[in-house]
Amino acid sequence: MLRQASATPSPDIAVEAIDLVKDFGETRAVDGISLRVPTGAIYGLLGPNGAGKTTTLRMLLGIIDPSSGSRHVLGRDRPLDAAPEIGYLPEERGLYPAMHAREAIAFMGALRGLPLAEGRRRADALLAEHGLADWGKKSIRSLSKGMAQIVQLLGTIIHKPRLIVLDEPFAGLDAINQGRLEELIRREARSGVTVIFSTHVIAHAERLCEQVAIIAKGRVAFDGRVDEARERLRPIVRLRTRASDGAWRSAIPSSARREGDEWVFELPEGGPEPLLKALIDGGAGIETLAIERPGLHDAFVAIAGNKAAAQMAEEKVQ
C-alpha cells in the first residue's frame, strides 16, 4: 500500500520513510519500506542479516540514495541537511587506529559541525562521566574492540544530536558494556532524543523499544508498538498431563505441538475457563498448566516466519 509523503513533515515524526526501494544491480535489497519514527521514541529495526536493515538506515541517513521512494529526517527532505543533528554508529565500527580516544571523539563531533576545541572539552567530560577518563590519551589501536566501540558511541553523541541511529550497537559488546549501552540509550531517550537501532537480538528490542519495525526480505512485515506486536498473538498455553490420550484431546487445538513432555498451543477463543473444564471433564489429569503472554520473539515468529526467527537465533549464537 502506498503512503503519500506529507507536504510538511509533522514535528511529532522524527523520521519518515515512504516506499523506499534500493536495487543493487539485479538484486533488490529493500523493497518498498515505509515507516514512521515518532520523535523521542526508542525505535527498533528487527530482522535477520540480509533483511535490509542496514541498507534502510543508510538510505535514511543519506549515505546512499534510494532507487525510488522518499524520506524525511528531522523535517528535511535531504538527510545530509540534518547531519549536524544526527549521531550515527555504523555496524562496522570506523575509527582511525592511530588516533587517541579523546581526539577520535572530538573528530566525530567536528564532522557534525562541533568546533574541535569544544569537542575535546566535551570528550574529556564524557569520558570522565563514564569512568573512562584514563582512556583519553590511549590510541584506538591499544583499546579492546568493546572499548573502541564505547569510544565511538561517545563520539556519536558528542554533538548532542536530536536523532541517534545505531546499527547493531550491541554486537561485539560484553554483558557489562551491553548494560552500559542500554542505560545510555535510555538516558538519551529520556532527554527527548529519538533513537533508532537495528538488531537481530530480540531481547534487546524487547527491553528497550517502544516501537519496532520487523523487516524481512527487504519489506516491513510489522511497524508499530511492541505491545501491538504481542497482541497480534493469543496467549500461549503450556500443558502437562498425566494421561497421554483421551477425550480431553479434543479440547486442545489441532495445531498444538509437543515440546518435551508439554503441549504448547494458543489459548482458544473461549478463554481459560472452558478449556480447563474440558480438560478436567476429559480426564487429562492436569499436572501443570501455564498461560503465558507471548513475547516479542513469538510475535516475530508469527510475523516474519519460523525461518527468519531461526536465522536470527543462529546469528545471536554466533
Add this chain to the structure above:
Amino acid sequence: MMRFLRSAFVVGRRDFAATVLSKTFIFFLLAPLFPVAMGGLFGSIGARVAKQTERPVIAVVAPRNEFERLTQARDQMADALGDAALVKIVGFSPEANLAAQQKRLLASRSPPVRAVMSGGLDHPKLVGALSGDPATVGQLKLMIANARDGGASGMADLRVTEVRTSSGSVAADRATTAWIAQAGLFFLTLMLSTMVMSQLIEEKSNKVIEVIAAAMRIDAMFVGKLFAMLTASVFALVVWISAGALLLQMVKHGGVQSLPTPAVGWPGFLALAIIYFAMNYLLFGAAFLMIGAQASTAREVQTMSLPVTFGQMLIFAFAATAISAPDSAQGLAAAVFPLSSPMTMLARAAEDPEWWPQLAAIAWQALWVGLILRFGAQLFRRTVLKSGPRHSWWKFGKA
C-alpha cells in the same frame, strides 16, 4: 557552500595532521633522495642523448667561399662519422665590427650559438662557452684542416677564447633545468597520488568512511582529502627546496647562484613549479582517488593502479619531448593536452622567458582541474560507498 568547505576542511585537517605528524612522514621527506638519484641517472642519460641530438651550433663568420669549403669538409667527415655526431655550423658574412657581431651571435636564441669562429681558414679563432667540450674544438680543427688542403698539413691550429656563457650553453643548461624540474614533478606527483590512494583504502578497510559519509557530502570528503595531501606536499616541497638550497650553498662553489637561471628567473620559476605541481597533483590525485574508490583491498589497488602508473609514465615521456623544442608540434600538443600540460609548461618556463603562454596554460589547466574534480567527485560518490553485490567498475554509470 560554506558547509561544504567546512566539511572539506575537517577532513583535510585530519588527513594533514595524520600525514605530517606521523613518524612515517620523516621517511616521506627522505623520499626525494631516491628520485633524485634516479633523476641523476636518467638525467645523465638524457644529457648524453641531448648532447648527441642537440649538437652545438658554431657560428662561422667567414666569406662565402671559405664557409662552403668548411661545409664540404664537414660533409666528408659526416660520411665517415655520421651527421649526428658532428657540430652544426652556420655561416655569417663578416661585418665591419667583428666584436659587436660576435657578441650579437653569442646572445642569439635562434639558433642558440655555442661559439663563434672568425679569422678565416688561415687564422681561425674561436670565441665561446666550450669548457668541458674538447670534442667540439677537435672536430672544428679537423674540418679546418680538411677545408684548407684535405688535411695534408695536419691538424689546424685553433685559438680558443673562453667566455662564461653563450646562448647555446645557456640553452643546454636550461634544458637540463627543464628536465630535472619535469622529472621532479613527475616523481613527486606519482608518490603523492599513491599515498592519497593508500589513505583512502585504509579508510575503506577500517570503515571510517561510513562515519564520514553519514556526516557530509562525499564530494566534500573527496576535495578535503585531495587538498590535505596537497598542503602536506607543499609543506614537504618547502622543506625539500630549503634543504636543497642549503646543501648547495654548503657544497657548491657559488652556492645557489651558480645554478643555471631558468628563463623566467628563479622566483617566477619556483612560483610556477608550485602552481604546476598543484595542477599536476590535482589532475593525477583525482584519478588515483577514483581508482581507490573502486577497489576494496590493497591488492586490487595495485592491480588497478599499475596501468595508470604506466600511463602516467607515458605522459611524462610525452611532456619530455617538448624540452628544447617547446614550439614544435609535439611540444605544443604536450602543452595543450591537460595531463601533460603542467610538466610541459614547467619545462618551458625553464627555457622560454615569455609569461603569457604560462598564464594561458594555468587558466587552461585550472579549467581541467575543475572538470576532473567535478567528475571525480561524482564518480567517487557513486562508487566508494556502494554496498550490496559488487559490480564491474566500468559500469559505474548504471549504479
